[in-house]
Amino acid sequence: MTVLVLGGAGYIGSHMVDRLVERGEEKVVVVDSLVTGHRAAVNPAATFYQGDLSDRDFMRRVFRENPDIDAVIHFAAFSLVAESMGNPLKYFDNNTAGMIALLEVMNEVGVKRIVFSSTAATYGIPETMPIHEDDPQKPINPYGESKLMMEKIMHWSDLAYGIKFVALRYFNVAGAKPDGSIGEDHNPETHLLPIVLQVAQGKRDKLKIFGNDYNTPDGTNVRDYVHPFDLADAHILAVKYLREGNPSNAFNLGSSTGFSNLQILEAARRVTGKEIPAEMAPRRPGDPDTLIAASDKARTVLGWKPQFDNIDKIIASAWAWHSTHPNGYDDRR
Ligand SMILES: NC(=O)c1ccc[n+]([C@@H]2O[C@H](COP(=O)([O-])OP(=O)(O)OC[C@H]3O[C@@H](n4cnc5c(N)ncnc54)[C@H](O)[C@@H]3O)[C@@H](O)[C@H]2O)c1
Numbered sequence: 194m195t196v197l198v199l200g201g202a203g204y205i206g207s208h209m210v211d212r213l214v215e216r217g218e219e220k221v222v223v224v225d226s227l228v229t230g231h232r233a234a235v236n237p238a239a240t241f242y243q244g245d246l247s248d249r250d251f252m253r254r255v256f257r258e259n260p261d262i263d264a265v266i267h268f269a270a271f272s273l274v275a276e277s278m279g280n281p282l283k284y285f286d287n288n289t290a291g292m293i294a295l296l297e298v299m300n301e302v303g304v305k306r307i308v309f310s311s312t313a314a315t316y317g318i319p320e321t322m323p324i325h326e327d328d329p330q331k332p333i334n335p336y337g338e339s340k341l342m343m344e345k346i347m348h349w350s351d352l353a354y355g356i357k358f359v360a361l362r363y364f365n366v367a368g369a370k371p372d373g374s375i376g377e378d379h380n381p382e383t384h385l386l387p388i389v390l391q392v393a394q395g396k397r398d399k400l401k402i403f404g405n406d407y408n409t410p411d412g413t414n415v416r417d418y419v420h421p422f423d424l425a426d427a428h429i430l431a432v433k434y435l436r437e438g439n440p441s442n443a444f445n446l447g448s449s450t451g452f453s454n455l456q457i458l459e460a461a462r463r464v465t466g467k468e469i470p471a472e473m474a475p476r477r478p479g480d481p482d483t484l485i486a487a488s489d490k491a492r493t494v495l496g497w498k499p500q501f502d503n504i505d506k507i508i509a510s511a512w513a514w515h516s517t518h519p520n521g522y523d524d525r526r
């Protein structure tokens with residue numbers, strides 16, 4: 194059997210590919226346009242194709258050349274909340290329209306299983322915390338809306354074409370392979386933890402904390418952090434779940450513990466031993482106050498057991514990457 198990983202040169206996708214290759218149970222094929230990803234992040238044991246998943250002819254060729262593909266794991270999307278507020282069509286085009294093109298080709302070639310990156314951003318401003326999978330999904334930014342549309346498209350494609358899906362709604366992803374060989378390298382970087390660690394490295398002067406007047410204990414946003422290896426394990430379990438003939442489903446993936454932006458800063462100071470200067474700044478548009486997952490459904494139904502259950506451990510793994518790769522993959526285009 195072969196698994197096709199879309200977006201496997203990206204931050205989370207590269208950890209997925211690495212995990213699949215090290216597990217050694219199936220062949221791994223990667224498709225990535227490298228629009229935000231890095232060729233060097235892809236484990237060399239995987240077969241790599243550079244191209245855009247919305248290019249139907251290209252995707253037909255990938256499936257033709259790899260006839261044993263029986264499941265697709267789909268990470269390839271744009272994912273920046275703030276950017277999506279200013280340029281929503283970029284998100285509906287790459288994320289939502291990309292999903293339509295992909296499902297068309299999957300249906301044509303008869304591949305009927307897909308595990309896909311959804312997000313906590315589909316819930317918008319939750320009415321209760323922690324967030325359960327059947328809570329209302331009312332996104333407050335175009336990124337979250339683009340992902341919710343992808344979930345709905347998959348629902349109807351299941352009914353019409355029998356393409357079974359698992360939507361994995363990640364909360365905030367942070368950390369890296371603990372040996373420091375792969376990690377997070379976005380340009381521009383907008384995520385909290387890599388920015389905090391770039392300040393620790395001396396690459397930035399200070400952290401700007403976006404808003405301290407939220408309805409949270411210390412006024413800064415609260416988020417739930419999950420490690421990419423734990424996500425990768427959940428994807429492996431989700432593929433198994435679909436191969437066993439189970440129905441389409443959606444699962445939250447988080448630690449069920451919230452950390453405020455100030456708590457992340459304090460933890461990073463503790464782990465790195467660096468001062469990490471910071472200042473308060475205005476709110477960033479599109480940020481909900483608090484996002485914390487109820488993730489017992491993934492534990493019960495999929496048998497998911499996250500290993501990175503401690504924020505210091507997650508931050509230490511990210512620091513292993515940042516401190517040894519001050520310029521990331523060093524392949525700026
Ligand atoms: N990072 C997070 O905290 C987080 C949280 C929730 C959900 N997600 C989702 O997880 C997925 C991966 O996120 P990431 O942080 O690794 O992002 P990333 O930008 O590092 O990775 C995305 C990868 O997909 C590729 N790609 C994008 N559009 C493509 C296209 N049309 N065709 C082919 N390749 C394409 C990019 O080149 C990149 O390698 C995304 O779908 C994102 O929405 C991320």
Ligand SMILES: O=c1ccn([C@@H]2O[C@H](COP(=O)(O)OP(=O)(O)O[C@H]3O[C@H](CO)[C@@H](O)[C@H](O)[C@H]3O)[C@@H](O)[C@H]2O)c(=O)[nH]1
Nearest residue numbers: 272274312313314364365383384385388401402403414477
């Ligand atoms: O320089 C910075 C960067 C971020 N933040 C704050 O840090 C928190 C986390 O922000 P960020 O790391 O950008 O993640 P989110 O915007 O919460 O979004 C991430 O987590 C979501 C799920 O919760 C996913 O859907 C998105 O794809 C992913 O980017 C937010 O309160 C930000 O305002 C700062 O204060 N200063």
